[in-house]
Amino acid sequence: MNGGVAIEAVGVSKTFWIPHEQRARLKEYFAHPFKRVAYERNDALRDVTFSVAEGEFFGIVGPNGSGKSTLLKVLAGIYRSDRGMVRIGGRISPFIELGVGFNPEFTARTNVEINGLLIGLTRKQLAERFDAIIEFAGLERFVDQQLKNFSSGMLLRLAFSVAIQVPFDILLVDEALAVGDADFQQKCLQTFDDLREAGKTVVLVSHDLGVVSSFCDRALLLENGTVHALGDPGDVIETYRPEAVVTA
Amino acid sequence: MLGYLWSLAKPLMYFTVLWVVFGSLFKPGIERFPLYLLIGIVLYTFMADAVTATLPSIVSSGPTIRRIAFPPLVIPLASSLATAMTFLANCVAVALFLVFARITPEPRWLLLVPLVLELYIFVLGLALLASTLFVRFRDVGQIWEVGATLLFFSAPIMYPITILPYWAQRLVELNPFVQVLQDVRSVLLGSDPATGGVPARVDGRLLQIAIAVGLLLLGLFVHRRSAPRFAERA
Numbered sequence: 001m002n003g004g005v006a007i008e009a010v011g012v013s014k015t016f017w018i019p020h021e022q023r024a025r026l027k028e029y030f031a032h033p034f035k036r037v038a039y040e041r042n043d044a045l046r047d048v049t050f051s052v053a054e055g056e057f058f059g060i061v062g063p064n065g066s067g068k069s070t071l072l073k074v075l076a077g078i079y080r081s082d083r084g085m086v087r088i089g090g091r092i093s094p095f096i097e098l099g100v101g102f103n104p105e106f107t108a109r110t111n112v113e114i115n116g117l118l119i120g121l122t123r124k125q126l127a128e129r130f131d132a133i134i135e136f137a138g139l140e141r142f143v144d145q146q147l148k149n150f151s152s153g154m155l156l157r158l159a160f161s162v163a164i165q166v167p168f169d170i171l172l173v174d175e176a177l178a179v180g181d182a183d184f185q186q187k188c189l190q191t192f193d194d195l196r197e198a199g200k201t202v203v204l205v206s207h208d209l210g211v212v213s214s215f216c217d218r219a220l221l222l223e224n225g226t227v228h229a230l231g232d233p234g235d236v237i238e239t240y241r242p243e244a245v246v247t248a
Numbered sequence: 249m250l251g252y253l254w255s256l257a258k259p260l261m262y263f264t265v266l267w268v269v270f271g272s273l274f275k276p277g278i279e280r281f282p283l284y285l286l287i288g289i290v291l292y293t294f295m296a297d298a299v300t301a302t303l304p305s306i307v308s309s310g311p312t313i314r315r316i317a318f319p320p321l322v323i324p325l326a327s328s329l330a331t332a333m334t335f336l337a338n339c340v341a342v343a344l345f346l347v348f349a350r351i352t353p354e355p356r357w358l359l360l361v362p363l364v365l366e367l368y369i370f371v372l373g374l375a376l377l378a379s380t381l382f383v384r385f386r387d388v389g390q391i392w393e394v395g396a397t398l399l400f401f402s403a404p405i406m407y408p409i410t411i412l413p414y415w416a417q418r419l420v421e422l423n424p425f426v427q428v429l430q431d432v433r434s435v436l437l438g439s440d441p442a443t444g445g446v447p448a449r450v451d452g453r454l455l456q457i458a459i460a461v462g463l464l465l466l467g468l469f470v471h472r473r474s475a476p477r478f479a480e481r482a
Contacts (some may be wrong), residue, residue: 016480024384024385024386025385025386025387026385026387026388026391027387073314073479076316076317077317078313078314078315078316078317078479079479079480080476080477092317094315094316094317096314096315097314097315101311101312101313101314101315101316102311102312103311103312115312115316118312118316118318119316119318
């Protein structure tokens with residue numbers, strides 16, 4: 001448990017090629033077979049290197065568009081990096097883009113079941129945890145309603161609840177606390193304490209610098225896809241927002 | 249129970265229309281024409297619905313693909329298997345027609361298992377190709393509509409294959425769907441000039457089986473190559 005490496009990323013780079021004009025149809029290839037399409041090159045991640053120890057709470061901060069979410073998706077195995085290497089020691093539970101991929105047409109019950117199975121629960125494990133998931137989200141009354149009728153706060157609670165109730169070693173959290181109310185935020189912070197107690201690794205992307213400085217052991221500042229600072233959260237936040245340290 | 253009847257409605261209505269038009273107006277001269285037609289429609293509906301349902305499945309699962317890492321092959325598999333369930337329900341309707349026609353089961357009906365499996369391999373290959381291509385080319389849907397119509401009219405679903413010129417028969421028979429269709433008919437209804445004999449031997453079908461398996465392998469290959477980028481493109 002102690003001394004192990006949970007996440008190791010070496011020289012990770014990810015580039016998106018965004019075409020200037022959409023060529024989403026075969027028709028366009030047929031009509032203009034020799035036309036060359038200009039692409040916008042977007043280097044979302046450039047040579048990102050860091051590691052996270054087992055049991056560590058690791059914060060990632062940076063402005064919008066700096067590559068935080070892309071980095072999390074590479075760690076979760078959703079995106080494949082173009083260069084570099086990612087090694088993950090343990091089972092990951094991703095909480096990305098305010099959700100774990102719900103289908104709005106299905107009920108909360110069906111969504112929890114589908115997501116639990118996709119993340120890797122067995123039917124038995126799912127049955128054991130189902131009530132705990134709904135209870136943590138505080139959605140007992142709405143279990144059999146379609147998700148399209150849920151508020152964004154309810155969706156967030158349900159998704160976060162699924163992410164933390166599945167068995168995992170490493171939790172990836174992207175902006176968990178942005179939408180929930182004060183009660184739920186309190187619950188989340190309590191959960192973080194429990195996770196630390198249980199020796200879980202947590203990677204936390206947040207704009208809430210107060211949460212990062214109080215919960216994280218180390219932090220990383222991303223700007224334009226490159227690592228600008230890495231180390232003690234106080235120092236990293238100092239580099240990011242010198243004025244924020246005073247208020248935090 | 250009512251939901252089950254609902255899933256029977258489409259092929260049965262299709263059947264009724266074609267039976268009225270072709271059975272009474274054109275007189276195709278096939279023994280047991282209603283059963284001949286029904287088998288064709290049920291098999292065709294399975295193929296067409298499976299591809300049509302699977303085609304947009306990867307794109308419409310985009311929200312999940314962007315948030316959880318899982319093998320995306322389960323999406324087209326689940327979609328096509330759901331259609332296979334409807335197909336099995338439709339088979340009950342065919343069974344009822346067989347009972348009415350006083351046709352009794354025979355050991356050779358066991359051949360239906362490998363035949364349906366062959367059809368599923370062919371259909372899954374088509375569905376994998378279509379759903380993967382649809383991620384990049386959003387007009388694959390329109391192309392498949394044309395393809396589905398072509399498959400319907402080129403196959404001897406409502407007419408006997410013998411009305412085609414000889415060269416066209418040989419060409420159409422290369423289609424694994426046509427081979428399975430004809431074989432299923434001769435297993436259930438007995439051999440007839442229109443269906444081309446009993447499928448006791450596999451060697452006459454090697455080419456069609458190879459086409460079906462080859463299509464599945466091609467579909468798997470294309471799918472595997474594109475899978476790492478689904479989260480960016482779907």
